[in-house]
């Protein structure tokens with residue numbers, strides 16, 4: 001019995017995740033199933049809809065597999081936001097493994113209708129701006145595109161003017177001065193050509209970065225359940241922590257390319273020293289506290305989730 | 319009877335179209351204010367928070383408001399390639415069929431919009447900056463979508479009447 | 492039938508339904524829904540997709556530019572700007588051979604700079620120019636032909652609704668597309684004037700004589716069109732320089748023309764109502780087609796038609812310019828029967844991957860801009876090719892005393908001018924690209 005699965009996602013084929021994670025994943029699954037599973041890969045939202053609809057499309061079974069950004073549907077995956085909190089992220093690989101373990105524990109009920117293949121994160125996000133950001137004060141009045149709900153809130157708190165625009169609009173907005181910069185990981189600077197548009201990139205000393213975003217790679221539950229056991233096993237073998245690790249590794253790999261590109265362009269890469277980083281962490285505390293209070297208000301254990309997230313990341317970085 | 323219903327529905331769709339138009343004027347004002355604020359950050363002003371989201375939700379509602387009027391006014395693009403060869407009888411029948419198809423499609427869109435609203439409600443999805451629930455945007459469009467279905471259904475009746483009474487059809491603009 | 496066959500059969504069926512006068516958006520919606528069900532063997536994908544499709548399409552930020560541009564055009568129409576534009580053009584050009592018709596074209600170009608729609612440009616300028624053309628003894632053929640062709644400047648010269656849609660479909664930068672359209676747009680206006688000059692020399696009795704206007708009057712007339720220039724510079728310049736996004740620019744354009752119309756006392760409450768209602772009709776019509784095309788294109792994607800088409804074309808081993816020429820020709824044929832927007836929405840998702848896969852020895856972005864302008868022009872030609880040319884219908888309905896056949900005939904010189912321009916732009920991409928600098 002042969003199975004054809006439609007995989008729908010928002011990025012073009014050349015981007016890091018499709019190229020270095022999804023396509024290799026497809027190849028492994030097809031080979032290990034002895035050719036009985038065939039995956040049709042539809043990149044760039046070819047099957048219609050806007051990226052935020054992907055989660056619903058796989059829940060409904062309109063497509064069989066999706067890869068999406070959890071933050072595109074604010075409110076739908078609130079527990080994932082623990083990993084988006086400031087200074088949570090280590091490398092993408094370490095954080096992704098930690099996040100997968102966290103999701104296995106805390107997010108069991110967050111994906112109704114879906115069989116989660118993997119969840120993961122990207123590498124540490126940086127501030128990419130025209131004017132250098134060497135201290136907290138430099139943020140004042142700077143128009144920045146914020147990446148996630150949580151980080152956008154933080155930027156506002158730090159005195160920046162957070163502009164909420166879609167990612168594809170960023171290059172034009174930066175080049176024309178509608179915004180002064182954007183907060184994204186190195187990997188995303190490549191498709192957006194940020195190294196050509198801005199001259200400064202600000203990261204942080206130590207083994208934690210400013211923020212990360214969370215991603216979901218999932219299959220329709222009914223479709224998964226209907227697979228014969230041996231094919232289920234093929235999917236299972238390519239799910240969970242090890243799949244998350246590979247996705248994270250792909251992000252790390254491309255982060256390096258993004259950083260090299262900025263160096264080639266002769267841009268300034270600022271690494272805020274320990275003292276300044278401490279100031280930022282201090283300034284970010286209210287964001288974390290606010291998030292915990294918000295989750296508590298929704299009847300979730302905010303503090304517990306943050307603690308678990310920190311511990312899991314720490315365990316991976318040891 | 320016919321002209322009463324016709325009058326009421328024409329009035330209703332015109333009213334909705336006007337409301338949509340006013341909404342469009344409001345969007346214009348919002349954008350102008352927000353951009354001006356953004357340009358005057360140095361003077362302590364700033365953009366209107368969530369302006370992108372408001373433009374999106376506002377445009378969606380405006381477009382829904384425009385649909386009944388466009389159907390009532392026969393405003394959809396159509397093309398007469400074979401129409402002249404087919405004669406008035408066939409064309410009248412086709413007009414009924416097409417308005418019927420439009421009604422079915424409009425009802426389908428409304429039904430799915432309703433289902434979409436329930437998804438957004440069920441999963442608590444919010445917008446990105448203002449964090450208002452996405453289902454609100456859907457919810458305001460639902461009654462307008464219902465008027466669209468009603469108007470489409472009425473245009474079926476209108477086409478039927480015109481098919482039986484070519485004089486009335488000829489009298490139209 | 493396999494997936495691909497279903498997709499291929501949908502095209503003749505679509506053209507048939509459209510030919511029977513089914514609204515185009517409706518035809519695409521029906522076939523898109525039906526096709527998806529057939530190709531997938533289940534209703535599931537359609538049912539799921541339609542939950543968000545309508546709201547997503549109507550709330551799309553980039554598409555929000557369209558009602559705003561339409562509103563801007565409406566305000567410009569009622570704002571007395573069309574009269575000022577025509578007066579200025581006529582005072583400078585009117586005394587030449589065929590000069591009043593040239594003035595009509597020039598004024599259309601000026602109006603196109605603040606209006607994103609071709610039909611609105613044609614209709615608005617016809618209102619002002621038709622009586623004048625008649626008064627100075629211009630033939631019905633030349634008058635309606637010139638205005639129908641001039642109307643196309645509404646989309647050839649930025650801002651342009653068709654370019655917005657193209658930018659969206661191909662993920663290109665709207666601002667750059669607008670700038671790329673400027674020189675070809677001006678060339679179009681000059682080409683049409685040249686066509687008139689040649690035509691009146693071949694048929695001297697088709698145009699009458701008008702005395703030259705005194706210099707003082709010419710400059711006075713020119714001075715009166717500064718608001719048009721101001722709005723154009725604000726909108727297109729502002730978008731290009733990054734004062735605002737294109738959608739924001741459109742809002743400024745609507746606000747600007749609205750204020751000018753108020754200042755000219757052109758915008759009474761009654762006119763405001765008319766403006767809003769006409770914006771409503773056009774917006775609904777366009778968005779309904781966009782929705783239909785989105786559903787139809789999803790069906791084609793499920794059938795994997797775009798990929799198969801690209802593979803098929805590259806497998807034929809013909810040169811890239813042959814493929815380009817074939818596509819442009821196909822647009823011209825389609826243009827005889829379809830309206831510009833539906834054509835773009837229907838074909839660009841299929842053709843763009845096909846031509847992008849070919850090697851034109853060009854930077855991908857430069858290629859996308861260049862191809863966009865070429866498509867814009869051939870699609871625009873469809874507005875004035877018989878039998879179905881929307882501009883022809885609009886102008887002819889306003890010039891009641893001119894038989895349709897004469898209007899058809901009147902477009903010939905302008906069609907020749909269009910063809911020459913397309914060849915010129917294909918041979919020299921630099922004409923399109925040098926202002927953008929890619």
Ligand code: NA
Nearest residue numbers: 603645648650
């Ligand atoms: Na224009």
Ligand code: NA
Nearest residue numbers: 826827873879
């Ligand atoms: Na045509």
